[in-house]
Amino acid sequence: MSASSARRTWQRFSSGERLARFTVFLLMAAALAFSMRTVQVIPEFLLDSPTQVMDLLRRMWPPDYRYYPQGIHTALMETLHIASLGTLLAIVMALPVGVMGANNIVRIPALNWLSKLILVSSRSVNTLVWALLFVAIFGPGPLAGTICIGFRSVGFVGKLFAEALEETDPGSIEALTAAGAPWPSIFIKGFWPQVAPAFWGISLFRWDINVRESAVIGLVGAGGIGMVLDTALNLFYWDRVSIILVSIFTVVILAELLVTAIRKRIL
């Protein structure tokens, strides 16, 4: 026993831990202080902001409800189609990429890496940047938007799908392999039943996100309600902006409610 008076002092962390924590906090504080001091904020703009906000609200109220049937409805439907078609595209692409990324199915490290690369690059570029890219390639319109949503979602769906595959119980797979089942049967009868609920859950969740995202990619020309919003903003039709925002808000909430209801039903 090392019983002695030295043991009688107690501190939560050892001195090494304290030093590490202190260093991290110090670095964080320094980064924040540096950012706050050097970021360019124009004080006049800031002082002016209450007036601007009041002005904005006055211009937004009342919303131009009559604009909904003529300008918004079609664009809103287009947004929903972009979100759904983009999600389907992502599902179709995520299945092979996800399988390729699961190292318990595909045991070739090079392919695992290729899959990781596809998934990471899909996720680390922002939706709006993807939209800009595809608008440059396919020209403005919903085609660019759909492909943008699809490409952006592959990373999300594929990563989670690959993780779900890697967590499957190897027992039933071994049983099928031992029975001499061919590879496709092993996948369809062994892996797929175990991960199907997770896969549909992930896809639904992504669809919900895609509804939000497809509402704004129109700002850079990729179709949907965002293009209508962009026009209204450029022309300073603030009463139209407000009705557009209300419409987006409603659709987003409805989509979330729908997804929650379906998840409760099937999962």
Add this chain to the structure above:
Amino acid sequence: MSEKAIDRRRPFAVNWWIRLGWLLALIYALYASYQLDVSWSRFVVGLGNGADFLGEMVPMDFSRWRLLVENLIETVQIAIIASAFGVALSLPVGLLAARNLMPAWVTWPARTCIALCRSFHPVIFAILFVKAVGFGPLAGILTLIFASIGFIGKLFAEAIEEISLKPLEALRAAGAPFMSVIVYAVLPQVLNRFIGFSSYQLDANLRNSTMVGIVGAGGIGGTLFAAFQRFDYDFLAAILVSIIALVMLSEYISQRVKRVFQ
């Protein structure tokens, strides 16, 4: 018993529903493509454009590196400030929104606040803030603070709602004040997850601060958008590569930092 009999006769009955589902999805895809005027020929034409596009991206143009670095620094500044304030604010908001600790009259406003922050895409917030506080990084910072509260606040509240209440009972029985119960029995149970959410949010803010610039809220997004509009694709490639490098660097740093707190 009868259920079992039916199962035996049609062991794959369920499959037909799934096949029907796939069929419906296919029909929907065709219908939606028609509605959106998405067609194979346009896609093929686009692929040709894409090849040209990629061709123009190489070699990357780093000659305007000074502008690039300035913009990147502003992006980082926006992300750091927004994350600091966003995380600091979402801690109390998430705590107030946890229904197992707080009475309904407290959780209700907190949950409404989180729902409002989440309901709009950050770009829409950015547009409104650009109008309110003018062009520049401040609008971007405010946007990302709201986005952070919506994201971390919600996840944090959910994490708190999953904790074990037993130690809380013990500390209350020992006469501990409410705040002591929070710091001693609630925080230890959720701290790791909170740090995880926060570091994820720092990465997300970094990625998103490239985006808010597109509508004029500061950071590298403005330059990126300008490069697109001027068909400056070689400079564009340089910007994209720098952004990806920055995001990867930040993910590496936050992994190291997380290790300190474990």
Add this chain to the structure above:
Amino acid sequence: MNTASTSPGQPEGQQRSLRIEHLSKAYVPGKPVLNDISFSVEGQNSVAIIGPSGTGKSTLIRCVNKLIAPTSGQIYVSGENITRLRGRELRHARRKIGMVFQEFNLVERLSVMENVLSGRLGYVSALRAWRRAYPQSDIDRAFDLLESIGLIDFYRQRADSLSGGQRQRVGIARAIMQAPHILLADEPTSSLDPKTSVEIMEVLVKLSEQHNIPLLINIHDVELAKRFTTRIIGISRGLIVYDGRPDQLSNEHLKTIYGGEEWLS
């Protein structure tokens, strides 16, 4: 007895005690779970409450420190009526009531030391609690307690790395840290195996005697109760049906407490 720890606020020369008078609790009006319960515990006495599941043993224990609000009746801790207290006064009263739980109720992610010290949370501010800035006297007492429960070598380990018996020892040490005037134990052995149960009862009785704290144990194991306590209170349908020495508890009594007789052999 000079082994008795001194506690701030304890009146000189007065025995530590718990007195319950006419305590009733009804979750649904008109259907009391506890009906006019009166008894008192003091000094080095240890009292076991036995009775069938669902007779309100747990409710009784939790009414004492008002984790559950009693419907009527009075509760006195060392002579102070705590029944009507609220807010800060209630918290201060709770500091005088130590409690040991069936499922230990430790903060699993904190170290053994932090869990033992958490018994003092009623005495330090939230800011000090956050910084773990306890007075040195508390830390000394925590080390002494850890030594007497045989867990001194574990003080830096996280609570979730301990076995059930070890965790319950930490739970007991935490309650003793409060320097309470009454120690409540709610089924302290129900989550443990028989051998560990006996050890835990030994620790519980030893520490409460050493520190001069009256002990009130809620327990379903009659043999353990008889072996370790100086008095047994049997409760059935919310009423006290036996109150006396353990050696006088006969099968007749057990029959009135638990009903039936086939299980007695």
